[in-house]
Amino acid sequence: MIRPGDRVALFAPAGAVPRRLLLEGLKVLEGWGLEVRFSERLFERHRYLAGSDDSRAEELKNYLREKKHHILWAARGGFGSARLLPALKDLRAEKDSPALFGFSDLTAILNFLASRGFEVWHAPTVCFLAELPEETRETLRRLLFGEIPLVLSGTPLFPGETEGPLYGGNLATLSALLGTPYLPDLKGAILLLEDTGEALYRLDRYLSHLALAGIFERINGLILGDLGHPPESWRPILEELLPPGIPVAYGFPLGHISRTLAFLLGRRARLKVTRKEARLSQTHD
Numbered sequence: 001m002i003r004p005g006d007r008v009a010l011f012a013p014a015g016a017v018p019r020r021l022l023l024e025g026l027k028v029l030e031g032w033g034l035e036v037r038f039s040e041r042l043f044e045r046h047r048y049l050a051g052s053d054d055s056r057a058e059e060l061k062n063y064l065r066e067k068k069h070h071i072l073w074a075a076r077g078g079f080g081s082a083r084l085l086p087a088l089k090d091l092r093a094e095k096d097s098p099a100l101f102g103f104s105d106l107t108a109i110l111n112f113l114a115s116r117g118f119e120v121w122h123a124p125t126v127c128f129l130a131e132l133p134e135e136t137r138e139t140l141r142r143l144l145f146g147e148i149p150l151v152l153s154g155t156p157l158f159p160g161e162t163e164g165p166l167y168g169g170n171l172a173t174l175s176a177l178l179g180t181p182y183l184p185d186l187k188g189a190i191l192l193l194e195d196t197g198e199a200l201y202r203l204d205r206y207l208s209h210l211a212l213a214g215i216f217e218r219i220n221g222l223i224l225g226d227l228g229h230p231p232e233s234w235r236p237i238l239e240e241l242l243p244p245g246i247p248v249a250y251g252f253p254l255g256h257i258s259r260t261l262a263f264l265l266g267r268r269a270r271l272k273v274t275r276k277e278a279r280l281s282q283t284h285d
Contacts, residue, residue, distance in 0.1 A: 001146045001284040002034070006070040009063050009098075010038035010126055012050035014105045015078020017042050017127065022075055024130035029073070032141050042075055049080045056080070057087035060109075067096050076127040077104030082173065085112060085182045093117035103128075104256065107169030108177060114167065114266025115184035122169055122192065122254065123262035136259050143261055146284050152252050152261060154223060154278040157235070160247030162220040166269040166282065168192035171227070175206040178213045187218045190271050190280075192263070194225030194255030203227060204237050211241040221247045221271040223280055225254035247271055249278030 008029060010022070022042065029036050041059060044051030051059075063072050085108060099119035102110060106125070114120040123144070124132065132140070142148045167184050168174060171193045177183040195203065210216060222242070227234055231250055242248065249271070253259045263269070269282040 002032070002071065002144045004033040004145075006034050007068065008034045008036045008071040008073050009069040010036065010042060010075050011060050011063055011072050012042045012044075012075040013056050013060055013084055013109060014050065014074070014081045015076055016045045016048055016050050017075045019043060021127040021130045025126035025128070028129045028137060029126065032145075034071075037069070038075075048078070050075070053080075053083045053087075057084040060084065061087065061091070064091060064097065067094075067098065069098050072098050072100045074100070074102030074106050074125045076125045077102065077106055079105055081105045082108035082176065082182075084109060085180075088112065089182075091116055093119075104170050105173055107173040108182065110169065110265055111167050111174070111177075111184050112182045118266075120265040121262050122265050124260055128256075128260075132260070133258055136261075140261055150263065150282040150284060152254070152263065152280045154249040154280065155231075155251040156273045156275060156278045157238070157248040157250055158242070158246065159273045159275055160221070160245070161272045162190065162247055163268060163270045164188045164190045164220040165266055166190045166192060166263060167265055169194065169265070171195040171203065171206045172198060175209045178209060178215075184266070186215055189219050190221040190223060190269050191215070191219045192223050192225065192252075192254060194227065196226065196228045196256035198228060200229055200233055203229070203234055207237055207241055216242050216246075219246065223248075223252050223271060224250035225252050225260075226257045228256070247273040249273045249280075252280060
């Protein structure tokens with residue numbers, strides 16, 4: 001949970017950072033009463049990345065070790081976060097470790113660090129904040145500051161009720177982690193999936209990959225944010241791949257959409273899906 005006056009450091013573990021969007025997003029955070037710092041390293045470029053793998057990994061590790069900031073907020077997603085995982089493999093959260101905020105390509109880093117005990121929020125990056133409507137930003141602020149409960153509503157698909165740690169995020173990135181030592185154990189988890197800009201046949205491929213790897217047999221529940229296609233296009237795919245008996249709901253305000261909000265990864269959540277409604281809830285603790 002964020003508090004007024006919290007010290008925030010911006011970091012860039014993925015794609016090259018557009019200065020204009022970053023500065024606009026920075027104004028949003030400062031308008032929330034946060035004390036934000038960043039270095040010019042954020043604007044390094046190495047091909048389409050925000051600097052070399054070593055440079056990006058060292059920045060993140062230094063912020064995590066220094067513990068001078070309450071929050072580390074990702075500048076943007078894009079590409080390349082997974083390349084930093086070997087450099088982070090020995091990290092574990094300590095009592096005064098900072099919280100991390102981000103989504104999209106950061107799914108690789110965020111889920112791994114959440115499984116290591118860090119406070120991790122699936123939340124818009126700083127550049128994405130700049131593009132959100134004011135109404136969404138205000139709802140997001142109230143949620144992150146603990147002024148409203150962590151409860152999100154969706155559309156029912158398969159009814160049921162369950163609890164478990166919430167993991168997941170970007171479907172393509174999560175699929176790419178299968179077979180690596182960096183994917184958290186999803187047994188008993190509630191799995192979140194979202195994506196953008198992917199053709200329907202690619203979504204089919206990623207979902208089939210999860211099914212073939214036995215992921216859907218291990219989880220307790222499934223929630224879907226925006227997938228970039230109308231539900232009637234991907235719903236038959238899910239119905240063919242999912243085992244019976246787990247609650248499933250879609251349409252949650254999570255992902256690359258203008259109404260996106262936030263949730264804690266790695267922390268226990270409760271999913272209740274009836275024939276009429278679906279609710280995902282969590283405590284700020």
